[in-house]
Amino acid sequence: MHELSIAMSIVELAEEYAGKEHAEKVTELEIEVGDFSGVVIDALEFAMEEAVKESICQGAVWKIIPVHPLARCGSCGHTYHPDSLFQPCPACGGYGAEILQGEELRLRSILVE
Amino acid sequence: MCDTCGCGEGGETIILRKPGREGAHIHLEGEHAHHHEHEHEHEHEHSHVHPQDHRGREVVIEQNILSKNDLLAERNRGYFEAKKIAAFNLVSSPGSGKTSLLERTITAMKGKKDFFVIEGDQQTMHDADRIHATGVPVIQINTGNGCHLDARMIHEAVKELDPGEDSVLMIENVGNLVCPSLFDLGESKRIVVMSVPEGDDKPIKYPTMFQSSDLCIINKTDLLPYVDFDMEKVKNYARQVKPEMEFIELSVRTGEGMEPWYEWIEKNSGVLL
Numbered sequence: 001m002h003e004l005s006i007a008m009s010i011v012e013l014a015e016e017y018a019g020k021e022h023a024e025k026v027t028e029l030e031i032e033v034g035d036f037s038g039v040v041i042d043a044l045e046f047a048m049e050e051a052v053k054e055s056i057c058q059g060a061v062w063k064i065i066p067v068h069p070l071a072r073c074g075s076c077g078h079t080y081h082p083d084s085l086f087q088p089c090p091a092c093g094g095y096g097a098e099i100l101q102g103e104e105l106r107l108r109s110i111l112v113e
Numbered sequence: 114m115c116d117t118c119g120c121g122e123g124g125e126t127i128i129l130r131k132p133g134r135e136g137a138h139i140h141l142e143g144e145h146a147h148h149h150e151h152e153h154e155h156e157h158e159h160s161h162v163h164p165q166d167h168r169g170r171e172v173v174i175e176q177n178i179l180s181k182n183d184l185l186a187e188r189n190r191g192y193f194e195a196k197k198i199a200a201f202n203l204v205s206s207p208g209s210g211k212t213s214l215l216e217r218t219i220t221a222m223k224g225k226k227d228f229f230v231i232e233g234d235q236q237t238m239h240d241a242d243r244i245h246a247t248g249v250p251v252i253q254i255n256t257g258n259g260c261h262l263d264a265r266m267i268h269e270a271v272k273e274l275d276p277g278e279d280s281v282l283m284i285e286n287v288g289n290l291v292c293p294s295l296f297d298l299g300e301s302k303r304i305v306v307m308s309v310p311e312g313d314d315k316p317i318k319y320p321t322m323f324q325s326s327d328l329c330i331i332n333k334t335d336l337l338p339y340v341d342f343d344m345e346k347v348k349n350y351a352r353q354v355k356p357e358m359e360f361i362e363l364s365v366r367t368g369e370g371m372e373p374w375y376e377w378i379e380k381n382s383g384v385l386l
Contacts, residue, residue: 038291085354086317096356109173109174111169
């Protein structure tokens with residue numbers, strides 16, 4: 001259940017930025033979660049409900065934006081969309097591709113009042 | 114309530130304890146207690162505020178959610194490098210034999226290397242007590258309900274443990290093949306320990322953990338005659354996730370295969386990695 005730590009880090013980060021803007025509340029959060037980030041979106045949704053309580057984010061809505069993976073084969077340079085971390089390159093069958101996207105775990109933006 | 118000092122802290126509090134000195138312990142504050150610290154303001158200078166619309170002003174952040182952990186992990190790493198401490202993060206599912214591996218390793222190599230140990234566990238002192246019996250300094254981190262160690266816990270534990278120069282710091286993570294994979298502790302190498310009875314498909318069932326590890330120890334090889342476990346298959350699976358993975362097959366119980374592991378420690382310690 002590391003999603004709760006993640007959710008608390010999101011709230012903490014949002015509080016920090018909201019504080020700099022002298023905002024009274026955060027009304028919306030946009031969060032990017034890659035398919036290979038190791039975070040389960042359903043679990044994160046559940047954890048967020050707890051994490052926002054009694055924080056500046058209480059009552060805020062959050063949008064979780066999934067980021068689908070993109071990889072570049074280390075052997076032939078072919079770029080493809082892998083379904084798993086152990087999927088071979090569809091062009092040459094090689095393993096160990098560089099993951100270009102899909103590992104994101106980022107707070108993209110917030111709306112404050 | 115904290116069962117040691119009755120301080121009223123709940124189950125989420127992190128506690129550091131040393132064997133033989135259970136009375137003295139340190140509570141790490143909850144993560145929310147730190148939200149007014151602005152130690153790293155310099156890296157947040159680029160936020161952009163957009164004009165107010167009906168839902169409020171937009172603040173663009175574009176920041177990695179685990180950036181605080183990652184920064185602290187880098188700070189730990191810098192400290193380890195400066196003191197030439199080889200820090201190894203041992204991860205595995207529960208029951209793979211991490212603590213037994215450490216007991217046997219420390220007993221065998223004690224004359225050659227200075228060992229320090231950080232034990233991560235949700236509740237008990239059991240593992241720290243076992244390590245304490247080998248005679249090396251150990252500190253227990255009880256994560257309460259937490260399923261992983263993070264860089265802040267290591268930072269605090271290292272301050273207490275004070276490992277010496279040229280030493281080996283073994284960090285036994287909470288038994289869990291999922292959550293610890295996301296949390297960099299500042300270690301020099303991550304070691305995933307698995308055991309033969311767990312089955313040969315572990316690497317593709319928990320790919321994130323195997324992808325982030327440098328060495329895979331396959332323990333309990335004395336049980337190979339009794340279980341369906343294909344050694345080549347497990348290695349192939351692990352290489353699909355991490356082509357450069359190193360492997361050591363051993364049995365902590367019989368001692369077979371321990372030498373290559375001791376050599377690996379020698380090779381990966383006392384030098385800048």
